[in-house]
Amino acid sequence: NAGVTQTPKFRVLKTGQSMTLLCAQDMNHEYMYWYRQDPGMGLRLIHYSVGEGTTAKGEVPDGYNVSRLKKQNFLLGLESAAPSQTSVYFCASSRSSGGAAGELFFGEGSRLTVL
Amino acid sequence: RKEVEQDPGPFNVPEGATVAFNCTYSNSASQSFFWYRQDCRKEPKLLMSVYSSGNEDGRFTAQLNRASQYISLLIRDSKLSDSATYLCVVNRGNYGQNFVFGPGTRLSVLP
Numbered sequence: 001n002a003g004v005t006q007t008p009k010f011r012v013l014k015t016g017q018s019m020t021l022l023c024a025q026d027m028n029h030e031y032m033y034w035y036r037q038d039p040g041m042g043l044r045l046i047h048y049s050v051g052e053g054t055t056a057k058g059e060v061p062d063g064y065n066v067s068r069l070k071k072q073n074f075l076l077g078l079e080s081a082a083p084s085q086t087s088v089y090f091c092a093s094s095r096s097s098g099g100a101a102g103e104l105f106f107g108e109g110s111r112l113t114v115l
Numbered sequence: 116r117k118e119v120e121q122d123p124g125p126f127n128v129p130e131g132a133t134v135a136f137n138c139t140y141s142n143s144a145s146q147s148f149f150w151y152r153q154d155c156r157k158e159p160k161l162l163m164s165v166y167s168s169g170n171e172d173g174r175f176t177a178q179l180n181r182a183s184q185y186i187s188l189l190i191r192d193s194k195l196s197d198s199a200t201y202l203c204v205v206n207r208g209n210y211g212q213n214f215v216f217g218p219g220t221r222l223s224v225l226p
Contacts, residue, residue, distance in 0.1 A: 033214075042218040043202075044216075090158060104214060108157070
């Protein structure tokens with residue numbers, strides 16, 4: 001069971017470079033999310049998607065863009081990387097059923113360093 | 116003030132000890148509550164949901180006090196394998212994008 005898969009796992013960038021993080025889930029979940037985790041801050045939501053072709057901004061969207069062209073994939077792009085974007089990035093997915101929101105399933109994380 | 120706050124930790128306890136974590140949330144419209152566990156350099160994983168009546172899963176007991184906007188997690192008979200960071204998570208609404216994470220409390224269970 002693959003669940004949620006993120007690539008790459010590690011990346012070092014120079015300031016100003018661009019890159020894309022790929023997230024893929026095989027659970028047929030409607031909702032997908034990108035979080036970043038920094039020491040002492042907790043996970044913060046960057047962008048999310050409630051279905052194929054839809055995206056929306058989260059708490060810290062500046063400097064990032066996303067796309068959800070296929071239901072199973074959610075891409076996070078950094079157009080011009082900055083040292084402040086050094087972080088661990090987690091992709092997650094969840095079902096969209098009503099009532100109390102269900103469990104979040106996370107990928108293993110992508111460690112990004114911007115020099 | 117953060118929307119979800121937790122004991123700063125770290126907690127260092129001997130094997131077999133009972134340890135309690137506290138969490139408070141500021142948004143009274145929050146509707147569902149969870150504890151996640153995150154091992155060092157790993158992804159968070161759901162430990163348990165928290166229900167209004169309180170719930171128990173083996174050695175773990177979660178309590179919710181909506182009036183005080185307070186959530187707790189009690190771990191009895193701590194094991195070495197319980198060493199991890201415990202994240203309090205609050206969902207503001209019925210839809211998944213409203214998850215808010217606390218900063219986490221780190222637990223080290225010592226032999």
